[in-house]
Amino acid sequence: MAVITLTTDFGTRDTYVAEMKAAILSITRDVQVVDITHEVAPHDVLGGALALEAAAPWFPQATIHVAVVDPGVGTARRGLAVASRDQVFIGPDNGLFTPFLGGPRWRAFELTAEEFRGAVVSHTFHGRDVFAPAAAHVARGVEPARFGPPVTDPVRLTWPAARVTDGRIGGAVVHVDRFGNLVTSIHADAIAPLGSSVAVRIAGRTLRLVRTYGELARGDAGALVGSRDRLEIAVHAGSAAAVLGARRGTPVVVSRTRSPAARRARRRS
Numbered sequence: 001m002a003v004i005t006l007t008t009d010f011g012t013r014d015t016y017v018a019e020m021k022a023a024i025l026s027i028t029r030d031v032q033v034v035d036i037t038h039e040v041a042p043h044d045v046l047g048g049a050l051a052l053e054a055a056a057p058w059f060p061q062a063t064i065h066v067a068v069v070d071p072g073v074g075t076a077r078r079g080l081a082v083a084s085r086d087q088v089f090i091g092p093d094n095g096l097f098t099p100f101l102g103g104p105r106w107r108a109f110e111l112t113a114e115e116f117r118g119a120v121v122s123h124t125f126h127g128r129d130v131f132a133p134a135a136a137h138v139a140r141g142v143e144p145a146r147f148g149p150p151v152t153d154p155v156r157l158t159w160p161a162a163r164v165t166d167g168r169i170g171g172a173v174v175h176v177d178r179f180g181n182l183v184t185s186i187h188a189d190a191i192a193p194l195g196s197s198v199a200v201r202i203a204g205r206t207l208r209l210v211r212t213y214g215e216l217a218r219g220d221a222g223a224l225v226g227s228r229d230r231l232e233i234a235v236h237a238g239s240a241a242a243v244l245g246a247r248r249g250t251p252v253v254v255s256r257t258r259s260p261a262a263r264r265a266r267r268r269s
Contacts, residue, residue, distance in 0.1 A: 002031045002139035003059060007051055007067040008127065009040040016125070020066070020132040023118060027136035036065075043071040045095050046157055050175050050183075053099035054228050056087060066135045067091040068127035079111035079130050080154060081144040088138055090131050095157035112148035160185035167194065169254040171231070173202075173246055180239025184252045186231040194256050201253045202233055203244040223254075 004024060010016040017038055024033060036055045040048045048069035056065055070092040078093040084106035089097045093110075100106060111117075111130055116137045118129035134147060162171040162185050171186035182202070191198065191209075200207045200223035207223045216222045216236035221243055226232040231254065233240045241247060 002028075003034060003063045004031055004135050004139060005034045005036050005055070005059065005063060005065045006038070007036040007040065007048055007055075007065065007069075008038045009042050009044060009048065009069045010038050010127075012038055016127065019125070019128045020068075023128050023132035024136045024139075027133060028140050031136070031139045034059075040069050043069065045069050045071075046160075047175065049096050049098050049157060052089070052096065056089075056100070057085075059087065061086040062088075064088045064090065064135045064138050066127070066131050067096045068131060069096060070094065070126065073126050074123040078151065079126060079134075080108050080151060081111060081134060081138070081147050082106060082108045082154070083144050088135075088144055090135050090138070092126070092131075093151070093155050095155045097154065098157045098159055101154060101156060107144070108151040108154050109144050110148040110151050113146060116142065116147055162186040162190050164190060167256050169194070171252045171254075173233075173248050173250045173252060174230075176241045176247060180235065180241040180243075181226070182233035182240050182244070182246050182250070182252075183226065183228060184231045184233070186252060186254060188225045188229045188231070191225070191231060191254055194254065197257045198254055199257045200231070200233070201255070203246050203250060205244060207233065 021033055037051050048067055052067055068091055072094055080093045082089040082097045084100040089100055111134055116134050118133050121129040160174045162169050169186055169190050171184050173182045174185050175183040198209050207221055210222045210224050213234055213236050218237050221235045221240055223231055223233050235243045
């Protein structure tokens with residue numbers, strides 16, 4: 001059975017998500033539809049891309065990911081099917097698929113073939129009328145190349161990255177989760193070369209690096225490597241975003257800390 005995931009900024013109050021699922025099921029019922037999230041902030045393309053980056057690697061090969069965060073719906077922006085990492089990504093060409101466009105092993109195709117669309121295409125709801133039907137047809141065995149011409153220049157977002165200089169790593173908060181944890185642009189593999197003794201500075205506070213939330217006293221802030229293999233700032237049983245007054249874009253710096261012996265030697269010199 002094919003797997004189709006949905007990632008949108010639609011929320012769940014309105015019927016938009018149900019209409020997309022109806023479009024899929026009207027083409028094929030031999031499919032499992034999984035909701036990644038529908039709580040991406042409205043029009044937040046980077047937020048949608050980060051959600052896909054976190055979730056997609058955990059799905060099996062041949063999973064079809066439909067992502068709709070589409071402030072340009074109805075304009076000349078292209079629709080895409082991207083084959084990458086043994087999965088397929090379908091949605092608007094606005095940078096949503098940036099995490100999956102690295103390296104040589106990806107292919108993209110514009111969604112132009114009318115036979116793989118809904119019978120009527122709304123100017124304001126391509127999620128239901130273009131992207132969901134395309135995903136259903138892939139689930140039935142249609143190759144992405146049949147949707148339209150190859151695309152060699154898909155839109156790419158400026159992707160948040162860390163900067164490493166002289167034993168220091170500079171990054172920024174890229175996501176605030178529902179617990180108020182601050183997910184940063186700094187990956188675990190960037191921190192490892194600094195050794196076990198590091199300090200994390202954010203919003204005027206210097207925090208220690210811990211292994212898990214429970215190592216912090218209730219209400220205390222600290223830093224740890226989270227399940228996304230990114231550095232996170234957390235408050236035990238609280239919201240780091242609220243306590244630190246931080247949000248997406250807030251700078252974060254990781255640096256080595258000197259041992260007590262090294263500090264004493266420095267004072268004697």
